[in-house]
Amino acid sequence: xxxxxxxxxxxxxxxxxxxxxxxxxxxxxxxxxxxxxxxxxxxxxxxxxxxxxxxxxxxxxxxxxxxxxxxxxxxxxxxxxxxxxxxxxxxxxxxxxxxxxxxxxxxxxxxxxxxxxxxxxxxxxxxxxxxxxxxxxxxxxxxxxxxxxxxxxxxxxxxxxxxxxxxxxxxxxxxxxxxxxxxxxxxxxxxxxxxxxxxxxxxxxxxxxxxxxxxxxxxxxxxxxxxxxxxxxxxxxxxxxxxxxxxxxxxxxxxxxxxxxxxxxxxxxxxxxxxxxxxxxxxxxxxxxxxxxxxxxxxxxxxxxxxxxxxxxxxxxxxxxxxxxxxxx
Amino acid sequence: xxxxxxxxxxxxxxxxxxxxxxxxxxxxxxxxxxxxxxxxxxxxxxxxxxxxxxxxxxxxxxxxxxxxxxxxxxxxxxxxxxxxxxxxxxxxxxxxxxxxxxxxxxxxxxxxxxxxxxxxxxxxxxxxxxxxxxxxxxxxxxxxxxxxxxxxxxxxxxxxxxxxxxxxxxxxxxxxxxxxxxxxxxxxxxxxxxxxxxxxxxxxxxxxxxxxxxxxxxxxxxxxxxxxxxxxxxxxxxxxxxxxxxxxxxxxxxxxxxxxxxxxxxxxxxxxxxxxxxxxxxxxxxxxxxxxxxxxxxxxxxxxxxxxxxxxxxxxxxxxxxxxxxxxx
Numbered sequence: 001x002x003x004x005x006x007x008x009x010x011x012x013x014x015x016x017x018x019x020x021x022x023x024x025x026x027x028x029x030x031x032x033x034x035x036x037x038x039x040x041x042x043x044x045x046x047x048x049x050x051x052x053x054x055x056x057x058x059x060x061x062x063x064x065x066x067x068x069x070x071x072x073x074x075x076x077x078x079x080x081x082x083x084x085x086x087x088x089x090x091x092x093x094x095x096x097x098x099x100x101x102x103x104x105x106x107x108x109x110x111x112x113x114x115x116x117x118x119x120x121x122x123x124x125x126x127x128x129x130x131x132x133x134x135x136x137x138x139x140x141x142x143x144x145x146x147x148x149x150x151x152x153x154x155x156x157x158x159x160x161x162x163x164x165x166x167x168x169x170x171x172x173x174x175x176x177x178x179x180x181x182x183x184x185x186x187x188x189x190x191x192x193x194x195x196x197x198x199x200x201x202x203x204x205x206x207x208x209x210x211x212x213x214x215x216x217x218x219x220x221x222x223x224x225x226x227x228x229x230x231x232x233x234x235x236x237x238x239x240x241x242x243x244x245x246x247x248x249x250x251x252x253x254x255x256x257x258x259x260x261x262x263x264x265x266x267x268x269x270x271x272x273x274x275x276x277x278x279x280x281x282x283x284x285x286x287x288x289x290x291x292x293x294x295x296x297x298x299x300x301x302x303x304x305x306x307x308x309x310x311x312x313x314x315x316x317x318x319x320x321x322x323x324x325x326x327x328x329x
Numbered sequence: 330x331x332x333x334x335x336x337x338x339x340x341x342x343x344x345x346x347x348x349x350x351x352x353x354x355x356x357x358x359x360x361x362x363x364x365x366x367x368x369x370x371x372x373x374x375x376x377x378x379x380x381x382x383x384x385x386x387x388x389x390x391x392x393x394x395x396x397x398x399x400x401x402x403x404x405x406x407x408x409x410x411x412x413x414x415x416x417x418x419x420x421x422x423x424x425x426x427x428x429x430x431x432x433x434x435x436x437x438x439x440x441x442x443x444x445x446x447x448x449x450x451x452x453x454x455x456x457x458x459x460x461x462x463x464x465x466x467x468x469x470x471x472x473x474x475x476x477x478x479x480x481x482x483x484x485x486x487x488x489x490x491x492x493x494x495x496x497x498x499x500x501x502x503x504x505x506x507x508x509x510x511x512x513x514x515x516x517x518x519x520x521x522x523x524x525x526x527x528x529x530x531x532x533x534x535x536x537x538x539x540x541x542x543x544x545x546x547x548x549x550x551x552x553x554x555x556x557x558x559x560x561x562x563x564x565x566x567x568x569x570x571x572x573x574x575x576x577x578x579x580x581x582x583x584x585x586x587x588x589x590x591x592x593x594x595x596x597x598x599x600x601x602x603x604x605x606x607x608x609x610x611x612x613x614x615x616x617x618x619x620x621x622x623x624x625x626x627x628x629x630x631x632x633x634x635x636x637x638x639x640x641x642x643x644x645x646x647x648x649x650x651x652x653x654x655x656x657x658x
Contacts, residue, residue, distance in 0.1 A: 032465075041446050132372060
C-alpha cells in the first residue's frame with residue numbers, strides 16, 4: 001500500500017481537478033464561494049448501511065447517492081462534496097482504486113466534484129470501513145424546501161416506487177429466497193440507489209414541504225407531519241410498487257395491505273415525499289414529464305398529528321414498525 | 330439507551346439552538362448563507378487519534394479543536410460545524426451526554442454552533458468510536474491563507490511550543506515513564522489541544538502562507554515548501570520548547586539536537602507554522618501581543634526544495650522521520 005499522500009495524489013486529487021475551491025486537495029481546507037448552500041452529511045458504516053463484501057465501487061456510489069438524495073429533496077442542485085474515509089486495517093490499494101472509480105462515475109453522472117476531506121486507516125482489527133460524506137448543493141431561487149412547511153389541504157406525493165431497497169437487502173442477507181426474476185433489480189436499489197436529483201431541483205417553488213425517504217415512507221411522513229404540525233393521510237393502495245414488490249406483496253401470507261405496510265416501513269428508498277397545494281397539480285405533472293420522473297399522489301395533509309394509513313375501504317391500519325432507528329437494539 | 334431521535338433532540342438539538350441555518354436539527358440538511366467560507370474536515374478514530382478510555386468530554390473537544398486549528402491556520406473565523414458520530418455498539422447514554430457536554434463547553438469558548446450532522450451506531454462488536462467533523466469558518470477579508478504562497482525571503486514562524494503533544498501521547502501509552510512534574514500539562518496538550526484561533530484570524534493580510542502543525546513541524550513545513558515550490562530552512566535551536574519538552578530533550582541519550590528533531594517530527598501540536606515577509610515583523614509582533622499568542626521566528630524561506638534543519642553551527646541534520654502517515658504500517 002502506498003503512503004497517505006500518494007494515495008490522495010493518485011486516487012483522490014484527480015476527482016477534485018474541476019473544483020476551484022478544492023485547491024487540488026493540496027491545502028488543509030477548501031474554499032466555498034458566496035451563494036446560499038444546502039448541506040447534508042450522512043455517514044455510511046460497513047455492516048450498518050452496506051453489507052460487508054459489497055463492491056467498493058457501489059459502496060462509493062451509495063455514499064454519494066444517499067447525500068445527493070437529501071440535497072435533491074431540499075430542492076437544491078448538487079455542487080460538490082467533502083469525503084472522509086476510515087479504511088479497515090486490511091485495505092489494499094486495489095480496493096481504494098475501485099472506490100475512487102465509483103466516485104468518478106457518479107461525479108460524471110451528477111456533475112459534482114470532490115472539494116476536500118480526510119483519509120485514515122483503522123488500527124483495530126476488523127474495524128469496519130466508515131465513510132463520512134458532506135454534500136453541498138446550491139439552493140434553488142425560492143430557498144431550501146423544508147420539512148416544516150406542509151399546509152393543510154396539500155396533496156402528498158412520492159417519486160418512484162417504495163420498498164424495493166428493503167426487499168433487495170432481504171435478498172442480499174439471504175432472508176428472502178424468492179423473487180429470482182427481480183433479484184438484480186431489487187439488490188441494485190439497495191446497493192446503488194437513484195437519487196431524484198432532476199425533479200428535486202424542479203420542485204423548488206412548487207412543493208410546500210419535502211423529505212427524502214431513508215427511514216421508511218411511514219416514518220419519514222411522520223417526521224414531516226411532526227415538523228409541520230399537521231397529520232398526513234396516505235392511501236395504502238395508492239403507494240407505487242415495482243413489479244418485484246407487487247409480486248412479493250401478492251404472495252404475502254398476511255395479505256396485500258400488510259405487505260404494503262411493511263414495504264412502507266423498510267426505508268433506504270431514497271425517493272422524495274413532498275406536499276404541494278392542489279393548484280400545483282399541473283406544474284407537478286409537467287415537472288414529472290420534463291425530468292422523466294414517476295410521481296404518484298398518495299394522500300393529503302389534514303389537521304391533526306401523525307400518519308394515518310388508510311386501506312381502500314377507508315379503514316385506518318396501524319403501522320407495525322415506525323421505521324429504522326439506529327439506536328434501537 | 331434512548332432512540333435515535335430522542336438522542337438528537339435531547340443532546341444535540343440544544344447545541345444547534347443559536348444557529349439559524351441548522352433549523353433546530355429538524356431537517357435533512359442545513360442552510361449556509363452567502364459569504365466566503367473556509368471548510369475543514371478531519372476524522373477522529375478511537376485507537377488512532379485518541380486513546381481508548383480518554384474521557385468523552387475531551388474526545389469531543391479534541392474533535393472540534395483539530396478542525397478549529399485548520400480554520401485558524403487559514404486565517405478564517407470559525408462559525409459552525411457538522412457532526413458525524415459512529416458510536417460503539419456498547420455506548421451508553423451517559424457517555425453521549427458527557428460528549429455533548431464537551432461540545433457545549435467548546436461551543437461557548439469558541440463561539441461556534443452545531444449546524445447538523447448524522448449519528449449512528451456500529452453493529453460490529455468492539456468497533457471504534459469514530460467522529461467526523463466538518464468545520465466552517467468565515468474567510469478573512471484577504472481570503473484564505475494558503476499553503477502554496479510562501480515567497481523567497483519570507484521569515485518562518487511557529488506559534489506556541491512544539492512536541493508537547495507527542496510526549497503526552499508517550500506518557501498516556503506508558504512508553505515514557507519520566508516527566509512526572511509535567512505529566513498533566515503534556516497529556517492535556519494531546520487530549521485537548523489549544524487551536525490558535527485568535528492569532529489565526531489576525532494573520533489574514535499579514536502572512537503569505539500558513540499551515541497548522543498536525544503531522545509534525547518538519548512534515549508540515551515540507552508540505553508548505555512543496556506546495557509553494559520553495560525550500561524552508563529551520564534552526565533546530567530556535568524551535569520553541571515547553572519546560573517539559575526542554576527537560577526531556579536535555580536528558581535525551583542522543584543529544585539535544587536529536588531530541589528536538591524528534592519533537593519536531595511528533596505531530597499533533599495544532600500550532601500554526603506561517604511565513605511572512607520581513608517587512609511584516611512589527612505587524613506580527615503586534616498580532617502576537619494583542620492575541621496573547623507566543624510567536625517565534627524559526628527560519629526562512631529560500632530557493633530550492635524541501636526542509637533543511639540546521640543546528641547552531643549551521644550544519645544540516647537529516648530528519649529520521651518525515652512525520653505521521655496514516656497509511657504506513
